[in-house]
Amino acid sequence: MAHAASSTAAGVPAAVRVEAPPPELEREPLVLNQRSPGWITDHIAGVAEGKTPTWWWVAFGISASVMTVCFIMLAYLISTGIGVWGLNHPVAWAWDITNFVFWIGIGHAGTLISAILFLLRQRWRTSINRAAEAMTIFAVICAGIFPLVHTGRPWLAWWLLPIPTSNNIWPQFRSPLEWDVFAVSTYFTVSVLFWYMGLIPDLAVMRDRAKSKLKQILYGLFALGWRGSNRHWSNYEKAYLLLAGLSTPLVLSVHSIVSFDFAVSQLPGWHTTIFPPYFVAGAIFSGFGMVLTLLVPLRSVCHLEDIITKRHVDLMCKVVLATGSIVGYAYGMEFFIAWYGGNPYELDAFKFRAFGPYWWAYWIMITCNVISPQLFWFKRIRQNMWAVFIISIVVNIGMWFERFVIIATTLAREFMPSNWGYFIPTKVDILTFVGTFGLFLTLFLLFMRFLPMIAISEVKGITPQADPHHPLGGAKEGGHHA
Amino acid sequence: MSTARPVYGILAEFDTPAAVLHAAEAIRDAGFRRWDVFTPFPVHGMDRAMGLKNSPVGWFTFIGGATGFALGQLMIWWMNAVDYPILVGGKPYYSPLSSFPPSYELTILLGAFGSLFGMLFLNRLPRLHHPLLKNRRFKQATHDKFYIVIETDDPKYSESDTRRMLERLGSRHIEVVEE
Numbered sequence: 001m002a003h004a005a006s007s008t009a010a011g012v013p014a015a016v017r018v019e020a021p022p023p024e025l026e027r028e029p030l031v032l033n034q035r036s037p038g039w040i041t042d043h044i045a046g047v048a049e050g051k052t053p054t055w056w057w058v059a060f061g062i063s064a065s066v067m068t069v070c071f072i073m074l075a076y077l078i079s080t081g082i083g084v085w086g087l088n089h090p091v092a093w094a095w096d097i098t099n100f101v102f103w104i105g106i107g108h109a110g111t112l113i114s115a116i117l118f119l120l121r122q123r124w125r126t127s128i129n130r131a132a133e134a135m136t137i138f139a140v141i142c143a144g145i146f147p148l149v150h151t152g153r154p155w156l157a158w159w160l161l162p163i164p165t166s167n168n169i170w171p172q173f174r175s176p177l178e179w180d181v182f183a184v185s186t187y188f189t190v191s192v193l194f195w196y197m198g199l200i201p202d203l204a205v206m207r208d209r210a211k212s213k214l215k216q217i218l219y220g221l222f223a224l225g226w227r228g229s230n231r232h233w234s235n236y237e238k239a240y241l242l243l244a245g246l247s248t249p250l251v252l253s254v255h256s257i258v259s260f261d262f263a264v265s266q267l268p269g270w271h272t273t274i275f276p277p278y279f280v281a282g283a284i285f286s287g288f289g290m291v292l293t294l295l296v297p298l299r300s301v302c303h304l305e306d307i308i309t310k311r312h313v314d315l316m317c318k319v320v321l322a323t324g325s326i327v328g329y330a331y332g333m334e335f336f337i338a339w340y341g342g343n344p345y346e347l348d349a350f351k352f353r354a355f356g357p358y359w360w361a362y363w364i365m366i367t368c369n370v371i372s373p374q375l376f377w378f379k380r381i382r383q384n385m386w387a388v389f390i391i392s393i394v395v396n397i398g399m400w401f402e403r404f405v406i407i408a409t410t411l412a413r414e415f416m417p418s419n420w421g422y423f424i425p426t427k428v429d430i431l432t433f434v435g436t437f438g439l440f441l442t443l444f445l446l447f448m449r450f451l452p453m454i455a456i457s458e459v460k461g462i463t464p465q466a467d468p469h470h471p472l473g474g475a476k477e478g479g480h481h482a
Numbered sequence: 483m484s485t486a487r488p489v490y491g492i493l494a495e496f497d498t499p500a501a502v503l504h505a506a507e508a509i510r511d512a513g514f515r516r517w518d519v520f521t522p523f524p525v526h527g528m529d530r531a532m533g534l535k536n537s538p539v540g541w542f543t544f545i546g547g548a549t550g551f552a553l554g555q556l557m558i559w560w561m562n563a564v565d566y567p568i569l570v571g572g573k574p575y576y577s578p579l580s581s582f583p584p585s586y587e588l589t590i591l592l593g594a595f596g597s598l599f600g601m602l603f604l605n606r607l608p609r610l611h612h613p614l615l616k617n618r619r620f621k622q623a624t625h626d627k628f629y630i631v632i633e634t635d636d637p638k639y640s641e642s643d644t645r646r647m648l649e650r651l652g653s654r655h656i657e658v659v660e661e
Contacts, residue, residue: 037626171561172568173581174577176583182583182588190591193594205522205625208621208624224607225608225610227614229605230532233528234534239543243597246597247590249586250590466523466526468502468503473498474497
């Protein structure tokens with residue numbers, strides 16, 4: 001391109017001819033086999049239409065049973081008291097805040113894919129953004145449970161909101177915990193808005209295809225009367241761009257504020273400035289891990305290989321590799337600063353983390369988060385769906401341990417030896433956490449059964465058939481329009 | 483039918499985005515005003531082909547966001563410094579810095595509401611009852627067909643001339659849509 005520009009420097013606009021790249025450099029298409037817009041509509045909508053497959057019922061039965069365990073444990077906790085958990089002085093933020101940060105982190109991939117990749121014009125996002133946004137919403141629901149029940153008296157949780165109470169006291173806005181209330185609730189609301197807005201044209205697709213009266217009414221109600229008018233698309237696309245622009249700083253701010261819960265405190269191991277970027281990178285890392293865990297099996301079960309192609313999986317693996325490497329760098333840098341900063345408490349906290357009684361958790365974290373994603377340097381591993389699926393699960397195991405290591409090891413060893421302790425979870429702790437996976441998967445299965453799990457109109461829009469300047473879009477060879 | 487219902491407009495179907503784009507350019511140049519293009523996905527370059535101006539939805543976003551930020555700062559100042567001052571760690575009752583994160587989140591929250599509801603307001607949605615939604619053929623507009631609809635309200639509309647123009651522009655199926 002550069003030499004083409006310099007050749008016209010004389011002022012005479014020579015006919016600039018962009019040569020096609022050599023075949024080995026040509027990118028694979030985002031939708032394979034030149035599928036037509038009609039095929040894309042039929043295929044994606046077909047996942048939510050038709051007879052419910054057997055595998056869905058099996059998966060739903062298991063997930064719903066596990067979800068029930070979560071609800072039973074929560075009922076037991078609320079009716080009995082926080083003593084049924086293993087947390088105690090000095091580790092008062094233990095299992096539950098670990099789970100909160102874990103789920104919130106998973107929730108970050110959806111908005112990253114829908115907002116940041118949109119602003120960066122990464123067109124491959126269209127095949128995965130809908131499912132990732134749904135995953136975000138469900139992950140934030142799972143996350144929200146834990147701080148709520150951690151308060152001990154969840155029926156008073158509304159004291160966190162700026163609502164007048166009989167005590168006449170307002171929330172204390174200097175606390176990062178209060179910032180977190182605003183960050184997480186805004187994140188949830190904006191994620192739902194963004195998701196719903198993306199769904200409007202696709203709900204119209206479902207409405208126009210619906211056979212039964214009930215479906216016509218329900219899809220029609222939520223489609224708000226969308227007709228695909230270009231005057232509407234014009235406003236819609238601008239609003240979508242603005243929402244993406246708003247969500248980008250939002251997604252970065254939410255996990256930064258979650259990290260402030262720790263970083264603004266005075267404890268060695270928590271009081272570091274590296275936390276916001278390190279938490280955000282970790283969140284994206286775990287979120288993409290979860291997207292891969294869900295979509296790698298779904299693309300073959302639902303026969304979506306032409307839309308969620310191996311190239312999509314490859315690109316997601318590369319994001320996992322990049323963010324995993326940032327996380328690994330942050331682990332190293334924490335140790336370096338603990339030594340270089342000359343603070344004996346800080347250094348001691350890190351020695352304790354890696355070589356103290358929690359050494360096993362630390363090295364699980366390092367193995368899963370730093371070593372396992374490095375396998376994605378190899379294209380053969382990125383193309384092997386079983387390998388990708390297993391590594392994506394390993395990544396999320398590692399990210400859970402990261403939060404556990406940060407929270408438990410720091411609190412277990414405070415400044416005074418009389419304040420030292422060791423956290424052991426109870427059965428209730430473990431079953432509640434396992435149960436949230438049931439909740440998460442139940443919601444996801446319901447979503448994919450009733451709503452188009454891939455953004456139909458967006459995928460159609462990136463095909464060559466949708467481009468009015470492409471021969472497949474009807475353009476005449478060498479055609480030009482004003 | 484002898485008791486014909488009033489006619490809403492004329493509907494022309496096209497098969498490719500290029501065909502509908504060129505037809506839209508011709509209709510824009512012919513000076514029609516009350517007409518629209520319906521596509522299953524946003525077609526690149528269609529805004530210019532229709533002669534549409536830049537969407538004003540950004541103003542709703544801006545007003546929402548500015549309201550959110552001001553609301554956040556004022557709320558925190560009033561709650562923590564005026565109505566019930568609490569001294570924490572010898573810090574000022576109100577500081578724009580510590581109240582920044584919640585205000586920032588409110589900026590985004592109300593900005594997002596402004597964008598979505600501004601878009602819906604500009605599009606006059608929700609509108610669940612519309613002549614086009616009753617048309618069976620028009621259901622393809624969310625599938626893989628492209629439509630141009632010229633309303634009878636348009637001063638340049640005339641059933642025979644408009645139909646002839648749309649035929650000339652390459653539409654292979656033209657029908658009249660009742661109100």
